[in-house]
Amino acid sequence: MENLKHFLLALCAATAAGFVSIIFVFRWVLYFKEGLAWDGGLAEFNWHPVLTVTGFIFLQGIAIIVYRLPWTWQCSKLMMKFIHAGLNLLAFVFAVIAMVAVFDFHNGANIPNMYSLHSWLGLTAVILYGLQLVLGVGMYLIPVTPVSWRAAFMPLHVYSGLLLFTSVIAVALMGITEKLIFGLKDPKYKDSPPEAIFVNVLGVLLVLFGGLILWIATRTSWKRPSDQILHSLHTNGGGEDNSKVASALAQLPDGSDAYGAGDARKRSNKFDEQVN
Ligand code: HEM
Ligand code: HEM
Known part of the structure; x- marks a missing residue:
C-alpha cells in the first residue's frame, strides 16, 4: 500500500476519536444524566444518543472503511462483502432501537412527535439507510444481478453511502445541541456548565471521526489493490x-x-x- 504509515495514522486517529466518543456518550448519560433503563422515562430516552453514536455513527464508519484495511486484502471479496453488509445491518438495528426509545419516551410523556428539523432529517436518514441496505444486498450479494448493473450502480452506492454517513453526523450534532438547550436549566447552556463543555467536546469528536473516515474512504491509493x-x-x-x-x-x-x-x-x- 502506498503511504501505509499515513493510512495507519489516519486509521488510529479515527478509531481513537470513535472510541473516545463512545466513552463520552456513556459518561454523559450515566454521570450527568439519568442513566439507562427501559421505563418510558428519561433513562429510556438516553438509549437514543447511546445507540446512535455507538451504532449509527461508529459502526457505520467502520463498515465504510472495512474494505480499505490492508490485512483484509488476503480475504475474498465475498467475505469482505458479508463483513461490510453485516456491520451496516448491525448499525441499522442500533438505529431502529434508538428510534423506538425516543418515540416511546415522547409518547409516554405526551411530547409531540416529528416537529424538529433533527427528527425530520434523522428519520429520513434511517429510512434511506434501510433502502441502501436492501439495494446493497440485492445488487452485490444476490448472485443473479447482472455484472453491468452492479458496476453501473457502484458510484451511486458509494456516493449515497458517504452522503448518509455525513448526514447522520450532522443530525447527531443537531440532537446534541437540542438536548443541551432543553436539558440545562440552572445553570443554562449559555452559562457553559461542565456538562455543556463536555458534550460540546463530544460533538467535536464526532466531526473528527467523520472527517477521518471520509478521508480514508476517498483516497484512491488506499483502495484494495485490484480496485x-x-x-x-x-x-x-x-x-x-x-x-x-x-x-x-x-x-x-x-x-x-x-x-x-x-x-x-x-x-x-x-x-x-x-x-x-
Ligand atoms: C428526537 C433521530 C441522534 C437528541 C429524534 C427523533 C428522531 C431522531 C427521528 C424524533 C422522535 C419523535 O419525534 O418522537 C435521530 C437520528 C440520530 C439522532 C437518526 C442519529 C445520529 C441524536 C443524538 C442526540 C439526539 C446524538 C443527543 C442527545 C434528540 C432529542 C430528541 C430527538 C433531544 C427530541 C426532540 C426532537 O424531536 O427533536 N431523534 N437522532 N438525537 N433526538 Fe435524535
Ligand atoms: C462500497 C456504503 C451496504 C456492497 C461502499 C462504500 C461505501 C458504502 C461508502 C465505499 C467504500 C470504499 O470506497 O472503500 C454502504 C452503506 C451501506 C452499504 C452506508 C448500508 C446502508 C452494502 C451492502 C452491500 C454492499 C448491504 C452488499 C454486499 C458494497 C460493495 C462495495 C461497497 C461491493 C465496493 C467495495 C470496493 O471498493 O471494492 N459501500 N454500503 N454495501 N459496498 Fe456498501
Missing part, C-alpha cells in the same frame, strides 16, 4: 486495451499470481469479482 487497478484503467479515458487489463489483473495478490495471461476464464472471474 485501484480498475479505477486507474477506468480513469485513463477508457483507452486501455484488453491486454493491458489482463496484465494489470495478473498482478493481483490473494494467491492468484499462478494464473497465466492465457487463462481467460480466471481473468474474467477476477474482473467480475472486482466490479462486484
Whole structure:
C-alpha cells in the first residue's frame, strides 16, 4: 500500500476519536444524566444518543472503511462483502432501537412527535439507510444481478453511502445541541456548565471521526489493490486495451499470481469479482 504509515495514522486517529466518543456518550448519560433503563422515562430516552453514536455513527464508519484495511486484502471479496453488509445491518438495528426509545419516551410523556428539523432529517436518514441496505444486498450479494448493473450502480452506492454517513453526523450534532438547550436549566447552556463543555467536546469528536473516515474512504491509493487497478484503467479515458487489463489483473495478490495471461476464464472471474 502506498503511504501505509499515513493510512495507519489516519486509521488510529479515527478509531481513537470513535472510541473516545463512545466513552463520552456513556459518561454523559450515566454521570450527568439519568442513566439507562427501559421505563418510558428519561433513562429510556438516553438509549437514543447511546445507540446512535455507538451504532449509527461508529459502526457505520467502520463498515465504510472495512474494505480499505490492508490485512483484509488476503480475504475474498465475498467475505469482505458479508463483513461490510453485516456491520451496516448491525448499525441499522442500533438505529431502529434508538428510534423506538425516543418515540416511546415522547409518547409516554405526551411530547409531540416529528416537529424538529433533527427528527425530520434523522428519520429520513434511517429510512434511506434501510433502502441502501436492501439495494446493497440485492445488487452485490444476490448472485443473479447482472455484472453491468452492479458496476453501473457502484458510484451511486458509494456516493449515497458517504452522503448518509455525513448526514447522520450532522443530525447527531443537531440532537446534541437540542438536548443541551432543553436539558440545562440552572445553570443554562449559555452559562457553559461542565456538562455543556463536555458534550460540546463530544460533538467535536464526532466531526473528527467523520472527517477521518471520509478521508480514508476517498483516497484512491488506499483502495484494495485490484480496485485501484480498475479505477486507474477506468480513469485513463477508457483507452486501455484488453491486454493491458489482463496484465494489470495478473498482478493481483490473494494467491492468484499462478494464473497465466492465457487463462481467460480466471481473468474474467477476477474482473467480475472486482466490479462486484
Ligand atoms: C428526537 C433521530 C441522534 C437528541 C429524534 C427523533 C428522531 C431522531 C427521528 C424524533 C422522535 C419523535 O419525534 O418522537 C435521530 C437520528 C440520530 C439522532 C437518526 C442519529 C445520529 C441524536 C443524538 C442526540 C439526539 C446524538 C443527543 C442527545 C434528540 C432529542 C430528541 C430527538 C433531544 C427530541 C426532540 C426532537 O424531536 O427533536 N431523534 N437522532 N438525537 N433526538 Fe435524535
Ligand atoms: C462500497 C456504503 C451496504 C456492497 C461502499 C462504500 C461505501 C458504502 C461508502 C465505499 C467504500 C470504499 O470506497 O472503500 C454502504 C452503506 C451501506 C452499504 C452506508 C448500508 C446502508 C452494502 C451492502 C452491500 C454492499 C448491504 C452488499 C454486499 C458494497 C460493495 C462495495 C461497497 C461491493 C465496493 C467495495 C470496493 O471498493 O471494492 N459501500 N454500503 N454495501 N459496498 Fe456498501
